[in-house]
Amino acid sequence: MREELTRGGPPGGPDTAGTQPGAERRRPAVAPKYVGVVWGLLILNTLGSAGAKTIVPLPRSLIQMVTMGSLVAAFTLALAVNLRLRVRPSAFVFLLTLLLVPSVMSSVDLGSGFGALFRCTRLALFVGTLWLLSRWWDGGLVFVRHHIRMYFVVLGSVAAGLVVSPGAAMPELYGGRLVGALWPLTPPQIGQYAAVITGLTVLLVLGRRTTSGSAAAVIVPALVLLALTHTRTATLGLLIGLALAIGSLILSSAAARRFFAWAVLCATVAAVGFGSPLQAWFLRGQSQEHFTSLTGRAKVWDALLAAPRTTSEYLFGMGLGDKSFGGLPIDNSWLAVYHEQGLTGVALVAAILVVLGGVALLRPPSLQRACAIFLISYCAIASYTEAGLGDASPYLLHLAVAASLLAAPAAATPLSTPALSRRRVRRRARRSEVT
Template identity: 85%
Template structure:
């Protein structure tokens, strides 16, 4: 339900036109259902302490204060309520955060289902799935998904599946069924951020296992060898894929993002807007997407929000570095590093988004195992003592 809520309602044109109001109704209904289900299985409101969730709860303060301004509009308050419900659901689920890979498996399965809908749309209508409007990049033809979204989902489940394979938690056949089609979809999206995040995240995650896992060392060696062969034999094709036919000026300005960033930073702000932002919005400035988590948070939640988001990444990264080498630690390092890299060209760290879900999985992996409950005393039947033996004297 949380995954469905964070898919968004804006994107490419679908084969069957879906009204945006209907999509928003489905996504918000999914969030309400997620909260209701989590509350149903956790009626006693048992939660585990979590610095990650505590910082997200604090992030609600500048969001609510800035969104309460009448100039922000009703939409800002609605987004605040959505973020509060999202964080509340994560608090209810924190009861089951025990440092194991359970949530990693759920994460892979859910996003693999999303990619399955993308693949189905590609089969049903290749023209709608590879439209000229997006330069022939893969989009969602059944559900409105953009190329960066598809690339993000593919990169995340590829990295997590590879780590589960190296940790012996899945076999090669199961890993291939997830990794191979996801790699194809990632290549069709031509998403550079997701590709770089996948590579850098795997390097850091496998590096954390390098000294303790022979499988990680073998995988790293074979990967370096294959990368060298690909660079020599397919260098021009890889360069063409990476540039996506863009000019040098367009590539340097990050597909026009830098112009929006410069305008946002040059805009005049009051002391309140500088500290608390202008309220939760659609992550745009002047009608153009911001496409940077840090600037989006700065614009909507001010310097206070930037400090809290930075604290989230610093705390999670610091805890990951202090943990002993393990599969859970490697998966957490991959997710944290991927989100940190993607934050430069993608927005979402300050609002309910897949990135907060990725970091929630990382926090569940870094949680200390719950202490084992003491075993109840055996119910031994009491032996009846004769009346003559109940005296205090021994005869």
């Protein structure tokens, strides 16, 4: 946006010399610096409060107070920078708003306790903040950069915990996988953050929107942390998402074609020369039965689907909960939405992915479109073994960034011409008529 503002030359130069009397100059709306702060607060809210034991024990109530307070602060700050409540039409945020309907309807009877209404309030504040931020969704890369920076800070805290206390960062309880030792983060969370910022940074390099040195400073440590988490879903999401995103650029970008060719060559060499270590990393020491049951997830899924439900529970679910069934995590976005928001919620979440994916496919090839395709495909892949598409979560933030990339350029706001300038223009016009 700022580059577009500075391309036209100084006031009174060639771009304004031919301006007709009474004509108005126009400028696009520029996102204030506080928007990045709001985005960081939203990310803090979605970090969660459950995870491994930290070096300094943090009470869960304190963590919940910090995360919920960050959401209230994000909404308040977004409202402060958008006092006129200017929003942009967004099918993504509109569908999220509709998702509040089955969430509230299934939670008001208190069958899931007061916690369900609390989570509905959290989701409402989350969606309201996205509406307020939608004013600056203009198809640019502003929110992509905010996304990378904020999650890089989160990964920095994970790396710091690994340096300070390797034993606490890679406990035996998680099979030696990397966890958050300063803030309670699980291996899938860390793997997700690392995979997302790695994919987005690779695409920024291909689009020549960042330098190789800056990209390496993000990609290399992120890949190391991803490898230490042994997170298969994040790895597959990164590889498949990048393949689809780069594939959308192949016809229009020589850099994308070169990167794709080198990636295929490196993958072939790695598969041949390091097949056994890669297989061992992928299996994580699990037996064939444990692996085929998706680490026990399939048993929880079967029990959830077999549980009896009323017609109301089929349509609107059981109310927003902690994404668990029978005390065990569901770890599937579709089944979690079905359990908590019913078939209505499943239809709305599917509509979100279909709408975003359809818009991305209809757009001409561009870096913004490639980043959106990566984020959408990553969330679709991760939804099979991770929950979060039906509630305030990092996955909805990823999709929000995709929606900002797919938005049409924002309409320019008129700059009113001062009255004194209009008088001078009229006087000059009269003098030219007299002479």
